[in-house]
């Protein structure tokens with residue numbers, strides 16, 4: 001298959017970073033198409049742990065990596081990430097879309113004020129996308145313009161006139177904010193000049209040639225602005241379709257759509273989570289899987305695998321195959337179940353509720369799953385290159401059960417954070 005889109009099939013944190021790192025080896029171009037510093041990818045390689053918030057995980061393969069038009073960028077944070085990557089001996093081959101929108105400090109201040117009830121990451125994501133939609137925000141191309149300082153000052157005044165910035169800055173504070181930020185951000189622009197380009201054209205040219213493009217989604221399908229558990233969602237589209245809008249993928253070029261799911265479910269922030277575990281069972285699974293947010297360090301909410309939600313995500317994102325991560329973690333806990341349906345008022349339903357309060361009320365229908373066989377790292381590694389039928393029975397039947405329910409195959413199984421802890425069927 002020519003190009004690949006990788007998306008999360010749950011509420012984020014499915015292990016996309018690791019999988020993209022693995023798949024990037026066979027790709028020529030890696031393109032991120034949504035989100036911003038709210039994402040947190042952890043990639044382990046050769047004993048080193050790399051944490052990326054912006055840079056696509058393909059950076060470690062020295063591939064050309066793109067931050068597409070759909071990404072929102074905090075220039076200061078991205079420069080820090082580039083610096084730390086460079087100082088660890090790597091040479092980032094990074095290209096940034098001139099059309100990508102800029103996150104300013106006031107976006108983070110607005111997020112801090114209003115993001116609490118959603119439990120946002122506080123990175124200014126929602127305010128940046130909403131000001132983009134209101135057509136009063138600036139793009140990376142503005143920061144590298146000769147008149148960047150003037151553009152920034154004008155944009156900030158527009159924002160102040162149109163929005164409730166009074167609640168954030170008084171007249172005097174705003175004047176000094178405007179002065180400081182316009183100079184600082186124009187300075188960032190100078191540093192970004194070598195990276196900013198028409199990335200859509202790079203993707204187009206690669207797509208027309210023999211090159212393989214890997215599109216890397218951030219967050220997960222159930223956090224999608226349109227189809228997720230609104231309003232407890234992020235502010236961008238997280239579906240595979242977003243790769244066309246935010247990454248420059250071209251309709252008509254053959255594309256493989258790979259969804260990533262954990263062997264169980266996690267969620268960070270507020271919002272409905274029908275299969276959420278409480279008490280000791282939650283603590284055990286959280287500790288077994290080190291389930292703490294890569295961006296905020298918050299403990300993740302954990303629960304049983306919700307196959308009903310997963311099947312919905314697969315259908316709306318057009319996912320064709322699954323990679324399942326953290327099977328090794330699931331093997332460390334007892335009482336494994338999978339949710340195969342929802343009931344409301346005792347009646348089974350046949351749709352995924354669009355209304356968050358309704359989703360809060362559903363009663364999951366569970367199937368008990370025999371405990372998953374726990375293997376040592378060495379035992380797992382002996383299964384490299386083997387078929388599904390060579391796996392221990394409990395793992396085989398868990399995979400088969402999931403495949404039958406969601407009606408697509410699991411083609412990759414990840415059993416640890418390292419690149420080589422991955423079985424491709």
Ligand code: IMP
Pocket residue numbers: 011012013038039040118119120121122123124125126218219223232233234235268269270
């Ligand atoms: P925002 O994207 O910071 O506005 O946060 C909106 C919601 O999406 C919150 O519930 C966040 O916890 C969640 N979220 C955003 N990015 C990620 C991610 O990369 N992984 C998991 N959850 C995320």
